[in-house]
Amino acid sequence: MTVEPPDTDPLDALIARRGEAALETLAALRASDPPTTGGRVLSYVYDSGVEGVDRLAVRAAGLAHGVNGLDPTVFGSVARIHGGIVNRVRTILGGDAGDGPGSDDDEVHGVVTSGGTESCVLACLAAREVSGRAPGSGGTIVAPVTVHAAFRKAAHILGMRFVGVEVDPDTGRVAGEDLLAAVGHDTCLVVCSASSYPTGVIDPVEQVAAGLDAHHDPRIGLHVDACLGGLVLPFWPGGVGSTWDLRVRRVTSISADLHKYGFAPKGTSVLLSRGRARHRASWFSTVDWPGYPVVNPALSGSKPLEPAAAAWAVLEALGDDGQSELVARTARATGRLVEGLAGIEGLRVIDSDPGPLIAVVADGSVGDARRVHPHLWADECGRRGIAVQAQPAYRQERGALPSSSHLTITPVTERLTDEILDVARAAAEEVRGLPDPTPPAAFADVLAALEAGALSPGDLLALPEDDVHAMVSGVLADDDGDDGGMAALLAAIERLPAEVGARLVRAYLAAVME
């Protein structure tokens, strides 16, 4: 009797056949997604425009396949790949010893995470631990209201309190004094963005650092959320200065996403922290269970090496010169689009800091008949094949940040600026002078009852989940017919109290996924 060689294992053939069918299904599903490359989707995706970058990432991920990133003592490649990423990003962000007045305490360490949200949550956890506060004891995270939602999420998860500081409604800028004035004895962490996702503003890091230094407990952290800007601002042509990175000595941590302007596939970000104590404060370890000793520097246990390996390979391949060239393309595209969009009657471009983000709002200086609502415009651009992202108005006591639409510019955009501007102009023609979008009909009764005071936000929050589901399913069903688009949904969000809006969008996504 001979033993069957493994390649004739009948299971192999079975899996190959079914696998092919699954891959065909996957390809068909992907074909109906918006394109992740090519530059027609101006949020969510960051396309270098260089095919070789994506091919390299896929190959590197293939080589890393199967590794469990949980344990670098077993899989030594994990420590080396993560270390390589940390070293490179630390250099880019001015965190190398010698870049500042160094002592051992000052040394910058880092952890590779699955994304910006995880990096931000870990920064908040470290801040809570360094301040010696228990969850639920009132420790605050102080940040401009324009900071990424990840910090509200961190507060929610970690038993901390988010204190949002209002910004100038016209410019989106926070005053450093206002931010500092919100710092109190409960504060664990102050956060600045470089850049802020919704506005593109770079917050006044240096001023905040100086104020903290002069007047506050040195244990209070100062985190710079450079998830978006970390790998693009340092290479911006003409420079944006280094007044926001680790060269500012009072900055205690900084986050940067490789899966944004590192042009890597989704799943890699870095949190850099000053000093070993803060770096290790967000780790979790235990030997108090019958299994293996657990040490988790980030939130997950078992984790892939694939995304980090891909990100590392792309960093290595690009180098400073490659990264500079890609950012130069991004900057040229941004400049042309800002100029072109500013020329469209009825729209106004928020004039933010250097960087790859553009926000457009309705031009308040023209009459209603000439005004372009940014959400109607966004929906219309989408119908014409260019996806821009609608952002709801944000209520503040000192005046609301208006409804806006967001564009993330990437290197590939440079090839498309004319096409994008043609679409932008045609879309503006189409919707100029139209009345503001109205909420979906399915919400009309609820909104009317809320506005008349017949229903309170509390009543809505107390509704059983199944009732909320039924309401939202109605909107999804309507969507197939006379499509109010995202503009209608955002119109509802803008009229609802934020907690109710949050419940609605949760129900909306859940219904989409059911």
Ligand SMILES: *Cc1c(COP(=O)(O)O)cnc(C)c1O
């Ligand atoms: C993208 C982003 C985040 C969150 O990152 P994810 O990778 O989406 O989790 C945080 N802050 C800023 C400024 C961002 O742009």
